[in-house]
Amino acid sequence: MKGRPILGAISGFLFGFLLGVSLFLWGVIPLHSDFLWILPLLGIVLGLAMAWWAPFGRSSEQPAPVTSPTVESMDPETPEPGPTD
Amino acid sequence: MHRRVATVLLLGMLTVVLVGVLAIPAAAEITRGDCRGAATFPDKSTDRILDAARPKSDVFEAPLSATVGYSGDLGPSAEPSDEEISFEGGVVIRLPRMSWQIVGWSGATKEVSDSGSYTYDLPDFTPQGTGGMQVTAWHNHGGTVCEAVVTVSISGSPGGVAVGAAAVTVLAGAGTLAAGRRKP
Secondary structure (H helix, E strand, C coil), rough: CCCCHHHHHHHHHHHHHHHHHHHHHCCCCCCCCCHHHHHHHHHHHHHHHHHHHEEEEECCCCCCCCCCCCCCCCCCCCCCCCCCC | CCCHHHHHHHHHHHHHHHHHHHHHCCCEEEEECCHHHHHHCCCCCCCEEEECCCCCCCCCEEEEEEEEEEEEEECCCCCCCCCCEEEEEEEEEEEEEEEEEEEEEEEEEECCCEEEEEECCCCCCCCCCCEEEEEEEEEECCCCEEEEEEEEECCCCHHHHHHHHHHHHHHHHHHHHHHCCCCC
């Protein structure tokens, strides 16, 4: 996963649970509604889906940065170019 | 590919939500037996009587505190007996996937009806203006079982608790979105 699955699962559960409680408190759903246990599960799924999708932030498929050759990377057997007469 | 799967997941969740919203069941109210019962809220200006035969879909708004007059019997054909018959019963609140009995009673009597008054006073922090609570009253009178279901909510408007819950919900939603941030 490219995102943060633990954060997604925990915050998704809390989001679904609190959404259900809020819907009840605001009179949208009754106390016995199945939404009160379905929404936390959907929240977990949503959080994990967000972590898997990871649509925000830098892409990890950027090209590798161009680096100049260093002394260690040069072949020691290759003779250094000398002065040309 | 990932976007397509995420879209399918989201659409699936929306479908489940919509099916749940649209499939609200209609139902009978006295679910077992021939019993009758009613509670009267004299302090209310309208809709004072909560009858056991009231449709479950018709939410009764009860005040935060009241003195309620109640009456009930085992049905039109029930007659008092010569010997005492044991009984038991209770009031149950329906929760998601479970029930919670908040009041119970038991004893023995020759009568088949009862009436009286009951005073209650809920604390001020009790959520008001919420969705309905399905309350089931059941009574077993020597094997004759009665059961009635009503839907009740506490009258009033959602207060600070509801606003606070909505605010915390937004924060948790932000956390869920933050899970979609790529790791460095």
